[in-house]
Amino acid sequence: MMEFAHKKNVKVISLAIAALMVIGVFVLAIQGRNLGGGDATMNSAIGKVNYNQVMASAPGLADAQTQLQQAAEDSRKEFEEKSKDMNDADKQKLAQEYQKKLQDKQKEVLEPVKKEVDDAIVAVGKTKGLTVVVNQGAVVYGGVDVTTDVQAQLKKAKK
Incomplete structure (x- = not known):
């Protein structure tokens, strides 16, 4: 009889622990949600910027385009000078080399302008308390438009 009571106690204790x-x-899940696990996306401020418009008005872009x-x-x-005596296959190969050089030059010249624009977007986002700033084309609904603020930041940074 003692054995039966002992087994019953073990089951009761096991169920209580479970x-x-x-x-x-359950309590940890609720606390984690309140600490930002679930509410962070609901309370976050999202900004949007027309990146093409900002790039078009960025200081330094005109110089980059001229270069x-x-x-x-x-x-x-x-x-034209090097290829006048070449066959078509050699001309095509040379054209690809020049195209690659131009792409590298484009990256070299535009990278500083893009960095300035990105830095201005980050600065405006921090100033306005935004957690995310995305390209306006990716936004279907909502978001704070910071395009003019970024343009102003770029002008201010150039002075």
């Missing part, structure tokens, strides 16, 4: 664990997991146009013109002249 119940406490379930309750503990790229000059590089393209120089490449075209050099290509």
Whole structure:
């Protein structure tokens, strides 16, 4: 008889421990949600910016475009000079080399302008308390438009 009572006590204690664990997991889940686990996306401020418009008005873009146009013109002249006695396959290969050089030049010239724009977006986002700023084209609904603020930040940073 003693054995039966002992087994019954073990079952009761096991069920009590399991119940406490379930309750503990439930409480932790609720606390985690209140600490930002579930509410962070609901309370976050999202900004949107028209990146193309900001880039078009960025200081330094005109100089970058002038440099790229000059590089393209120089490449075209050099290509015409080097390729006049080449067959079509060699001309195509040379054209690809010049195109690669122009792409590298474009990246080199535009990268500082893009960095300035990105830095201005981050600065405006921090100033306005935004947690995320996305390109306006990706937004279907909502978001705070910070395009003019970013443009103003760029002008202020250039002074």
